[in-house]
Structure formats: C-alpha cells, structure tokens
Amino acid sequence: MKHFKLLVSLPMFAMGLTAQAQLTSTVQLDLNQQGYVIPKEIYGQFSEHLGQCIYGGLWVGENSPIPNEQGYRKDVLQALKDLKVPVLRWPGGCFADEYHWMDGIGPRDKRPTMVNTNWGGTVEDNSFGTHEFMNLCELIGCEPYISGNVGSGTVEEMAKWVEYMTSDGDSPMANLRRQNGREKPWKLKFLGVGNESWGCGGNMRPEFYSDLYRRYSTYCREFSGNKLYKIASGASDYDYNWTEVCMKAIGNKMNAISLQYYSVINGWDKPKGSATDFTTAEYLRTLSKCVEIESVIKKHIAIMDEIDKKGRIDLLLDEWGTWWDVEEGTNPGWLFQQNTMRDAVVASLSLDIFHKYTRRLKMANIAQIVNVLQSMILTDQEGQGHMVLTPTYHVFRMYSVHQDATNIPLQILTDIIDTEDNRRLPLLSATASKDKNGKVHVSMTNASPDKTQTVTVNLGGLNVKTAAGEILQGKAMGSYNTFAKPNEVTPAKFTDAKVKKGTLEVTIPAHSIITLELN
Numbered sequence: 064m065k066h067f068k069l070l071v072s073l074p075m076f077a078m079g080l081t082a083q084a085q086l087t088s089t090v091q092l093d094l095n096q097q098g099y100v101i102p103k104e105i106y107g108q109f110s111e112h113l114g115q116c117i118y119g120g121l122w123v124g125e126n127s128p129i130p131n132e133q134g135y136r137k138d139v140l141q142a143l144k145d146l147k148v149p150v151l152r153w154p155g156g157c158f159a160d161e162y163h164w165m166d167g168i169g170p171r172d173k174r175p176t177m178v179n180t181n182w183g184g185t186v187e188d189n190s191f192g193t194h195e196f197m198n199l200c201e202l203i204g205c206e207p208y209i210s211g212n213v214g215s216g217t218v219e220e221m222a223k224w225v226e227y228m229t230s231d232g233d234s235p236m237a238n239l240r241r242q243n244g245r246e247k248p249w250k251l252k253f254l255g256v257g258n259e260s261w262g263c264g265g266n267m268r269p270e271f272y273s274d275l276y277r278r279y280s281t282y283c284r285e286f287s288g289n290k291l292y293k294i295a296s297g298a299s300d301y302d303y304n305w306t307e308v309c310m311k312a313i314g315n316k317m318n319a320i321s322l323q324y325y326s327v328i329n330g331w332d333k334p335k336g337s338a339t340d341f342t343t344a345e346y347l348r349t350l351s352k353c354v355e356i357e358s359v360i361k362k363h364i365a366i367m368d369e370i371d372k373k374g375r376i377d378l379l380l381d382e383w384g385t386w387w388d389v390e391e392g393t394n395p396g397w398l399f400q401q402n403t404m405r406d407a408v409v410a411s412l413s414l415d416i417f418h419k420y421t422r423r424l425k426m427a428n429i430a431q432i433v434n435v436l437q438s439m440i441l442t443d444q445e446g447q448g449h450m451v452l453t454p455t456y457h458v459f460r461m462y463s464v465h466q467d468a469t470n471i472p473l474q475i476l477t478d479i480i481d482t483e484d485n486r487r488l489p490l491l492s493a494t495a496s497k498d499k500n501g502k503v504h505v506s507m508t509n510a511s512p513d514k515t516q517t518v519t520v521n522l523g524g525l526n527v528k529t530a531a532g533e534i535l536q537g538k539a540m541g542s543y544n545t546f547a548k549p550n551e552v553t554p555a556k557f558t559d560a561k562v563k564k565g566t567l568e569v570t571i572p573a574h575s576i577i578t579l580e581l582n
C-alpha cells in the first residue's frame with residue numbers, strides 16, 4: 064500500500080512519499096468560480112418490493128400493533144420527514160419489470176397475489192400499491208418517481224397507469240381511481256421507462272431498448288396540466304456503449320438517462336463480504352471503489368456532452384451504494400445488511416463527488432431506503448416494532464444543508480493511498496455550498512482508517528468569525544447501531560474549529576465526518 068500527497072480536483076501529481084503518524088491536508092475554497100446548484104434530488108431514495116423495505120419497513124398496515132398512521136410506521140415516517148427526502152423511486156428495481164399496477168388497486172383483501180421471483184420467491188399480496196405509495200410521498204413531502212414495466216408489461220398498461228395517477232378529467236382511469244377513493248389526481252413528474260433493461264428488465268441490447276423506449280414513452284400522455292419528466296433506463300457502471308447508443312437513438316425524446324453503480328468489491332459472482340466484519344484492506348478497497356464513480360460519471364457525461372451539445376438531457380444515478388452479504392439468519396433474497404462507519408464514509412465521499420457534477424447529474428437515489436442494502440433505517444425482522452437509524456442516515460441528515468444550495472468549487476491537497484486492487488483513495492474529501500440564505504456549509508471526511516487529520520481550509524476571502532456543527536464518528540470503522548444499542552454511532556456537536564486570518568483549522572479523527580456552518 065503506497066502513500067502519496069495529492070492535489071485533488073486538478074490534474075493529479077504526486078508530492079512524494081509520506082509516512083506520518085498524523086495527516087495534514089489543505090482545502091482551498093474557490094469563490095471566483097461559479098458552482099452549479101446541487102439539486103435536492105441528489106439526496107433521493109429508492110424503495111422496492113424487496114425483503115422488508117415496503118412490508119415491515121415502510122408499511123405495516125392499519126391493523127398492526129406497531130404504531131402506524133394509515134398503515135405507515137409512525138417512527139419511520141417521522142425519521143424520513145426529518146431527513147427531508149426529496150424524491151422516492153418505486154416499485155423497483157428488478158421488481159418494477161414484473162409489476163402489474165392494476166393488481167395493487169381496489170380493496171386490499173381482493174387484490175391478487177404474485178410471486179416476487181427476483182427477491183426470494185416471496186409471495187407479494189399487493190396490499191401496498193399505487194394509492195399507498197403516492198399517499199406516502201404526500202405524507203413525507205417528496206416527489207414520487209415511478210418505474211414503469213417495460214420488461215413484461217404492455218404499452219397500454221403503462222399508458223393507463225399514467226392516466227390513473229394524473230388525469231383529472233372524466234376519463235376511464237380517473238374514474239376508476241375515484242372509485243378507489245382518490246378524487247383528485249396526484250402529481251407525477253418522474254417516470255422511468257423500464258429499469259435495468261440490459262439485465263433483469265428484459266436482457267435487451269441498447270438498440271432494441273431504445274426503440275421500445277420510444278414506443279412506450281409515446282403513449283405516456285400528459286393529463287390535466289401534469290408535466291412528465293421521462294427517464295430512459297440507463298447503463299450499468301462501465302457500460303459506456305449503452306449510454307452512447309441510447310443518446311443517439313432516443314435523443315430528445317427523453318428528459319434523462321439513468322445509471323447504476325454499486326460499490327461491490329469482490330465482483331458480482333463472489334461473496335460480497337461481511338457488512339460489519341472487515342479488514343483495513345477491505346475498508347480501503349471499498350472506499351477506492353466508491354470514489355471510482357467519479358471517473359465513471361465523467362465518462363458518461365463526456366459521451367452525453369458530445370451528442371447532446373445543448374445539455375438538454377440529464378444524467379440520473381438511479382441506484383448506488385454498498386452491497387454486502389446478508390446478515391446471518393436472514394433470507395438471502397432479501398438483501399438485509401448492517402451499516403457501519405464504513406458505509407457512512409461511502410455516503411459522504413459519494414455525495415461530495417455528486418456535488419461536483421450537477422451540471423448534468425440531477426438526481427441520485429441511494430439503494431435502498433429501509434432494510435435493504437445501504438439503507439437509512441433498519442426495522443427489526445421479528446416485528447417487535449424497533450427501529451434504528453444507520454450511520455448512513457446520519458450522513459444524509461447532516462448533509463441535508465447542501466440540498467438546493469450552490470456548490471462552491473474547491474481544491475484539496477491531501478495524502479492518497481494506492482490500494483491492493485490498484486485503485487487510489489485520497490484521504491480527505493470535502494464539499495462546500497452556499498444556501499439560499501447566504502449561509503456557507505462545509506463538510507469534510509477523514510477517510511483514513513487509523514490516522515487523525517489536521518485540515519486547514521483557506522476560506523478564499525469569505526468573512527468568517529465562527530464555525531460550528533456536527534461530527535459523526537464511531538469508535539471503530541466497523542461501528543454500527545443495533546436495536547439494543549441504537550446510539551453507538553450518532554452525530555455529536557463539533558466545536559473544535561478554529562477560525563483565524565481567513566482560514567479555518569480543524570482536527571478530524573480517523574474515519575469520521577463533519578459538517579460545519581460558517582458564520
């Protein structure tokens with residue numbers, strides 16, 4: 064494992080080998096360069112009919128002994144409101160391309176069942192359907208993002224779903240919705256035309272998918288003033304050909320194309336490793352794989368820039384996050400994993416990167432919101448009504464100050480590590496933004512597994528007198544919250560920032576994250 068000093072955000076050059084006991088880094092805020100707005104949708108979430116994401120996670124039904132509001136878990140609802148969730152994607156994922164929305168409307172006891180073939184063969188009773196999802200979004204105050212079924216659904220089915228949700232007229236689907244108890248249409252902006260169409264969504268080639276996209280999206284009409292933002296199913300991480308073919312063949316018929324990127328370190332065909340029990344080398348490999356998303360985003364954007372010179376089409380990161388082996392004793396098809404400080408650092412490093420590319424990157428949905436993969440919230444699998452907030456939740460909450468703020472470009476001089484699998488990891492990550500009220504926030508992550516880091520931030524002429532905020536740290540990089548110990552990893556006040564002569568100086572413990580407000 065080699066250790067270098069590196070200036071991040073500029074062409075890379077190594078400053079020489081270092082082997083200090085304590086690290087030092089510098090950050091330079093660049094107020095002369097105009098940054099882009101960080102759309103709140105960069106903080107998007109994803110919910111799929113998978114394991115206990117919907118059932119037991121978001122939804123328990125009105126007759127559950129677990130405290131609920133109209134069937135939604137009260138504790139989860141409140142936690143999501145506090146998180147300021149901007150957008151929620153549903154019903155999948157792979158599930159979306161086998162989902163037939165008409166099975167999920169009408170009286171719950173009359174809804175047909177189906178087998179969730181993608182996720183453990185669980186029998187889906189369709190008790191959570193369109194009404195339950197759209198009403199949930201209204202309760203949380205977020206935009207719904209519906210993923211339509213292209214893989215096994217018909218054009219007519221998708222067209223009617225849009226009519227059902229958005230028409231205010233005297234139309235057959237609007238009347239059916241009224242019959243099912245909802246008088247006024249919902250507002251639907253984000254409409255995905257298929258998911259993972261190169262894989263579980265139909266195993267298609269991009270040429271074929273592009274034609275299907277054109278056909279399906281033609282019949283997704285705009286009713287009663289509702290404006291749709293149509294999203295083509297995009298590439299898996301390094302599949303640049305998918306983006307190129309779709310950009311050329313679909314062009315302006317889409318508002319956005321998506322992308323998926325998971326921080327999987329052992330490859331898809333091998334055990335993914337434990338969420339909680341890992342070595343320092345695995346920690347570093349996870350983070351270096353995570354930051355590799357920057358080059359992936361850049362390459363997809365470069366292709367888009369070449370074809371769409373006017374920048375009309377957006378890039379959306381539909382799914383991202385860590386993917387570990389399931390927790391022992393849980394259904395392997397349910398993807399229930401714990402969440403440690405390592406996951407929290409993946410979250411902060413990723414968000415720092417996303418902030419830099421919002422010229423094109425307009426949304427990112429972490430997978431998934433509750434009980435699945437890198438989730439915000441875990442609810443207990445025995446139905447005892449317990450809930451914990453994960454370290455990743457805390458990062459999203461601390462970072463919510465950056466939603467809709469303007470990114471402040473910055474440069475970082477920091478040590479980097481060359482990891483076992485020939486990737487590179489800068490040991491300091493940072494992001495800064497100015498919100499609508501003129502408040503500046505800076506977030507910084509010390510990614511080192513074992514060294515404290517002293518950081519000097521050159522404030523670029525900003526008139527700052529004080530800086531204070533929060534720190535998220537765990538005793539170990541593998542620290543996590545359990546139902547028995549829900550506050551092992553929880554944010555604490557951070558008051559150790561020193562401001563003098565246009566600079567800010569902070570000391571950040573290993574594998575921890577801070578967000579400061581400058582005043």
Ligand code: AHR
Nearest residue numbers: 155156157158258259430
């Ligand atoms: O998030 C879990 C799965 O990962 C989704 O269903 C699919 O789209 C992706 O492969």
